[in-house]
Amino acid sequence: MNLVILGGGESGVGAAILGKTKGFDVFLSDFGTIPERYRIQLDEEGIEWEQGGHSMDRILAADEVVKSPGIPPTAPVVKAILAKGIPVISEIEFAGRYTDARMVCITGSNGKTTTTLLTYHILRDAGLNVGLAGNVGRSLALQVAREHHDVYVIELSSFQLENMYDFHANIAVILNITPDHLDRYDYEMQNYVNAKFRILNNLTPRDAFIYWQDDPVIRRQLERVATEAARYPFAERMEVSDGYESCAWVDDDDMLNVNTPDRKIRMPRAELSLNGLHNLYNSMAAALSASILDIADDDIRRGLSNFEGVEHRLEPAGTVNGVRYINDSKATNVNSTWYALESMPADTVLILGGKDKGNDYSEILPLVKEKVKAVVCMGKDNGKLLDFFTGQVPEIHDTHSIEEAVRTCARIANPGDTVLLSPCCASFDLFNSYEDRGRQFKEQVSRLSSENI
Template sequence: MGKRIVILGAGESGVGAAILAQKKGFDTFVSDMSLIKDNYKSMLNERGIEWEEGHHSKELILNADEVIKSPGIPNNAPMIMEIQSKGIPIISEIEFAGRYTNAKMICITGSNGKTTTTSLIYHIFKKAGLNVGLAGNIGQSLALQVAESNHDYYIIELSSFQLDNMYKFHANIAVLMNITPDHLDRYDFKMQNYVDSKFRIIQNQTPEDAFIFWNDDPIIRAELSKYGIHGQHYPFSENKENGVAAYTEQDKVFFMEPVPFNMEQEDLALTGTHNLFNSMAAGISADIAGIRKECIREALSDFEGVEHRLEKVCKVKGVEYINDSKATNVNSCWYALKSMTTKTVLILGGKDKGNDYNEIADLVKENCSGLIFMGLHNEKLHEFFDGYGIPIADVRSMKDAVDAAYNMAKKGETVLLSPCCASFDLFKSYEDRGEQFKECVRNL
C-alpha cells in the first residue's frame, strides 16, 4: 500500500483534502467526531473513500504517515495529542493542497476584514478575466479545486488556525489586515502566540513576493522589526507617509505602486474606514498582479459586499435593520458601531471567547439607545453594561431578539446585529444566526 493519509474532520476542508489525497494515490481515511453532513458523505461515497463518524478509531488513525486536521479541532484535543506523541506529522488542508499546484497564491489573514478583502480581490481578478479560484474560509476548499479544476491564481482567506499547521506553504502575495485579540482561548490566552500565528503567512516568502499590511497597526509595526524582510513590503495607511503603497488625501485614494493610479473615495462600493482599508489592500494586490488600473477602479466601485457583514436587511417603520452576524469578536463589533450614523439598538451575545468589552465601551455609551443580550450565559454582559443606564433586554431566541429590538428602536434609529461572540450556544453557525435574523426582520 502507498502512504496512508488520515483526515480528521469531514467538513469542506476535510472532504476536499480526502478527494485530493485519493486522487494522488494515497491510502485515504476520514474520521469525524461529529456526524458528517449528507452532501459530504455522498462526495466521499461516490469516490469510494472510507470514513467514520461519531467517534475516532485509534487503530485506523494512529497508523497514518501524515494527518490532515480540520482547523476547528483544537491542538489540545486528546486525539491530536496522541497523534503528536507518536510523532506523526499534522498539517492543514491548505498546506497539503499547496504541494500539488504551481498556481500563484494570494493569501489574506487578519483579525477582521479578511472575508471582505478576499472576496473583493477575487472580484477584481475575475473581472480582469483571470483564471482564479476562491478558497480557504470561503468558497470551495483549496484541495478540492486543486484536485478537480486547474486555476492560475487562488485567492485564499486564512484563519490563524489554518496557518498554525502550515509549514512549507508559500504565499506569493500575503495580506495582513490587522491584529486584535481574538480566539485567545485557543492560544493559552497569550496574545503573542496569536500574533506569531498570523505572521506565519509570510514564513516562506522570497524577494520576488509581496507583503501587504496595514501600516497603522501598532502590533504589526512592532512585529515587523523581528522578522527578516522576505518579500517586498507594500504598507497601506489612511495618511500619506513615506513608503506607503496606498493612502487617502482630499477624498481620493492613491495607489502608489507598482503602477500609480487614484480614484474618488465616494466611488468605492464599500463605505466606512475599515472598508477603505479592505479596498486598499485589494487594489494593491491586483496592481501587483498586473491587472489594469481601469479594471481595478471599476471592480472596486461595483463590488456588492459580503453576506452577514454589515448587510442591510430592510427598513421597518423608519428603522433600518443591519445584519452583521459575522462579527464574532469585539473588534468587529467596534467597526460596525463606528460606521453607524444614527442611534443604534445593538443585539450582542453568544459564546464568549474571552472577550474584553472595554474596546466598545465608549461607542456603546455614545451611540446605543438599547442593548439586547442574546445568549445562554449573559452574566458577563450584564456585569459590564448594566451600569450604563441604557435599556437592556435578555433573550434566548432570534425571534425574541428581533421583537425586543422592534419595541425598543425609535423611528430614524438602526437595529444592528453585531454579536461579538461565536454563535454556537443558540445557532449552528454565524450564517445560521444571520439567516434567522433576516427572516425574523422580514416577518415583522
C-alpha cells in the same frame, strides 16, 4: 503512503479526494457526524470513512495526517498523533504541494472575508483564471485535484495557519490583528499573533507583503520577525513608518491612491462600493494585490466600484416602521463590532451576545456611550454582558432567542433609529454558525415587516 484525514467537512473531504487522486491510501475519520452531502461524495470517490468516533489503530498507522482547522491541537486524538511523531498538516499545506498557481493569501482578525471576496471579484472580472478557497469558496485541495487555476485567492484563519509549514504565498496580506479566539491560544495574545504571522513563512524577495501600517500589533511583531518580501503598507493618510511609505492612502482631495513600483492608480473614494473606514482598508489591500498581479487600472477601479459586499457583514436587512435593521452577524469579536459601531449613527439599538471568547468589552465602550441608546443581550448566558454594560447605556435588556431579541428591539426603537446585530461573540450557544444567526435575524425582520408591527 497512508494518509489520514481528521474532519469530514469541506476541507477534509477535499483533502481526501486530492490524496486519493495522488494514489495514497486515504482514511477519513470524524468524531462527530459528517454531513450527508460529504458522505455521498466520499462514497462516490471510494474513500473509506468513519463518523461518531476515531479508530485509533487506523489513525496511528498514518504516515501523515491532514487536520481540519476546527479541531484544536489539544484534542486527545491530535495529542496521540503528535506523541507518535506523525506529521500533522493543514488542507492548505497539503494542496499547495500539487499546484504552481500564484497564491494571494489574506488573513486578519477582521475584514478578511470581505477583502478576499473583493480581490477575487476584481481578478475574475478582469478575466483571470482565478479560484476562491480557504474560509470562503470551495476546498483548495478539491480545486487542485479537479481543476486548474492560474491564481488562487485564499482566506486564511489563524487555525489554518497553525499547521502550514512549507506553503508559499506569493502575496501575503495581514489586515489587522486584535484579540480573538484567545480561548484557543491559552489566553495569550502573542500565541495568536504568532499564528497569524505564519502567513509570512517562506516569502522570497519576489513576493509581496501587504499590511495595515497603523496596526500597533503588526508593527511590534515586525520588529521581531523579518521578511524578504517587498513591503506594501497602507494607511488612511500617507505616512512613513519604519522607513516605509504608504503604498495606498487617501489624499486631501479625497482620492484613493494605490502606488506600486511601476504604476500609480487614483480614483475618488466616493466611488468605492464599500463604505466605512474598515472597508477603505479592505479596498486598499485588494487594490494593491490586484495591482501587483498586473491587473489593468480600469479593471481595478471598476471592481472596487461595483462589488456588492458580503452577506452578514453590515448587510442591510430591511426597514420596518422607519427603523433600519443591519445584519452584522459576522462580527464575532470585539474589534469587528468596533468597526461596525464606527459607521453607525446615533440612536442605535445594539444586539450583543453569544459564546464569549474571552472578550474585553472596554474597547467598544466609548462608541457604545456615543452612539447606542439600548443594548439587547441575546444568548444562553448574558451575565458578563449585563455586568459590564448595566449603567453604561440608557437601557439594557436580557433576551435568550433571536425572536425575543428582534421583538424587543422593535418595541424600543423609534422611527429613524438603527437596530444593529453585531454580537461580538461566536454564535454556537444558540445557532449553528454566524451565517445561521444572520439568516434567522433577517427572517425575524421580514416577519416584523409582514406583520407591520
